[in-house]
Amino acid sequence: METTTKRQELLKAINQRLEQAYEDTLEDVLELLDIRKAEDQEDIKAFKETENEPTITWEQYKQELES
Secondary structure (H helix, E strand, C coil): CHHHHHHHHHHHHHHHHHHHCCHHHHHHHHHHHHHHHHHHHHHHHHHHHHHCCCCCCHHHHHHHHHC
16 A cells, blocks of 8 residues: 555656656656666566576585686
């Protein structure tokens, strides 16, 4: 519940500022949101790729570093 309220307050504050922003600022905000979405998609893809990889123990990892 607290998260929803905070999100609503943030969206309201953002909306108020966006209403007063210049057009180039709005374009910058949109670009930043697109960048963030692309980064999130890359992170998800990388996570899914590592799910199928065999895992190694910390000891095996340390041995690999030492050799």
